Amino acid sequence: AQTVTQSQPEMSVQEAETVTLSCTYDTSESDYYLFWYKQPPSRQMILVIRQEAYKQQNATENRFSVNFQKAAKSFSLKISDSQLGDAAMYFCAYRSRNTGTASKLTFGTGTRLQVTL
């Protein structure tokens, strides 16, 4: 079974600064997806960024980028130029690329990001 570990329960960053959230995972599969989801307080979960394991290039979405280290099974999220609206719980998630029975997302326990002025 796959597991996802987020070792930082809480992080804090000043507005306009850069922060990196850590995520490690364990799997025996070679083909999979990794995701970062954002869950603002009392609001629904939204996708931040997605990475296909077969792609060597790290995914980027505007101020959000990842550092995907497949051999190390590490998938960190970097938020540049942090904004107050970035404050939320961030979840790292894994999904097998096997479109059969392994469609589910496996989530980490989350990192609460606080953005200060």
Next chain:
Amino acid sequence: DTGVSQDPRHKITKRGQNVTFRCDPISEHNRLYWYRQTLGQGPEFLTYFQNEAQLEKSRLLSDRFSAERPKGSFSTLEIQRTEQGDSAMYLCASSLEFGGFSDTQYFGPGTRLTVL
């Protein structure tokens, strides 16, 4: 595209009562997922449907839980004889899958269940 919707948003019930939640996925999405999220934790997979077929169920889904997706559109999740341990946020997500293409799962706002 109105996104994934869930109803109700909040439900308070007494232990032993039955509850039913509804999820309406994004219209063209053929896969629908149910997750449960307890306080301070990440969502945990419960079950998912491909069209109307329920393809996988987690061991978390006890006999008191049943899910349906008639006609491959909306889905319902019913919990019978609720227990205090069922208190959680129940999240629905949907995605489009065909051939080798696998889309992202998009989440609804969730239904927060409180069992007294």
